Amino acid sequence: MKKQPRVLIVEDESAIAELIAVNLRHNGLAPIWAEDGVAAQRELDAVLPDVILLDWMLPGQSGVALARKWRADARTKGVPILMLTARGDEPDKIAGLDAGADDYITKPFSTQELLARIRAVLRRRAPEQLEEAVSIGDLTLDAATHRVSWKGQALKIGPTEFKLLNYLMRHAERVHSRSQLLDKVWGDHVFIEERTVDVHVKRLRETLGPAGQLIETVRGAGYRLTAQPAVAASVPARH
Numbered sequence: 001m002k003k004q005p006r007v008l009i010v011e012d013e014s015a016i017a018e019l020i021a022v023n024l025r026h027n028g029l030a031p032i033w034a035e036d037g038v039a040a041q042r043e044l045d046a047v048l049p050d051v052i053l054l055d056w057m058l059p060g061q062s063g064v065a066l067a068r069k070w071r072a073d074a075r076t077k078g079v080p081i082l083m084l085t086a087r088g089d090e091p092d093k094i095a096g097l098d099a100g101a102d103d104y105i106t107k108p109f110s111t112q113e114l115l116a117r118i119r120a121v122l123r124r125r126a127p128e129q130l131e132e133a134v135s136i137g138d139l140t141l142d143a144a145t146h147r148v149s150w151k152g153q154a155l156k157i158g159p160t161e162f163k164l165l166n167y168l169m170r171h172a173e174r175v176h177s178r179s180q181l182l183d184k185v186w187g188d189h190v191f192i193e194e195r196t197v198d199v200h201v202k203r204l205r206e207t208l209g210p211a212g213q214l215i216e217t218v219r220g221a222g223y224r225l226t227a228q229p230a231v232a233a234s235v236p237a238r239h
């Protein structure tokens with residue numbers, strides 16, 4: 001029998017957590033509930049889940065602080081995090097993504113929407129593990145070890161940026177539209193805005209530092225990773 005994906009729900013409101021858990025259980029997922037960061041850490045120390053649903057507003061450590069902590073921890077950094085937020089403001093969404101969340105979903109959300117997002121992050125995780133290392137110029141990405149390096153120097157990279165870079169490097173020199181990237185990298189873009197791509201490209205460039213100029217913005221078309229970027233002067237400032 002296929003293993004049921006474990007979903008750690010970090011949510012202090014028991015009514016919401018219970019509702020989510022019931023729906024997940026009915027759809028073949030194995031929910032575990034933690035009411036705060038301390039309880040969640042205990043669960044993570046015991047068994048790693050396949051995905052974490054993380055509420056933004058929690059007693060004690062906030063969801064954003066927890067996301068940042070778990071991303072910095074070698075044991076938990078590969079576990080996808082889906083932020084649950086009651087806030088609709090763009091800066092808050094970006095703060096969540098900056099903290100290392102893979103995606104966010106704004107309350108109130110439908111069960112269908114939540115399930116679609118969970119399945120999307122689960123799907124995105126799986127395939128790239130088997131692939132071999134790829135190099136473009138001095139930039140190397142090794143999918144097997146999840147490492148990225150520039151001129152032999154290891155770079156610290158978030159999970160979504162890694163997948164995005166993996167795709168761009170394996171399909172270099174071609175221009176990809178935002179919707180193509182959503183389709184190929186995110187897998188299920190029904191509920192993800194195209195602006196999300198821009199946010200992650202920006203973060204990817206920042207992560208890559210000088211190698212960030214290999215990723216070109218092609219006005220009106222999308223993005224391209226190239227071994228021969230246009231003259232540095234035409235690369236837009238990153239801040």
Ligand code: CA
Pocket residue numbers: 011012013055056057058
């Ligand atoms: Ca809450």
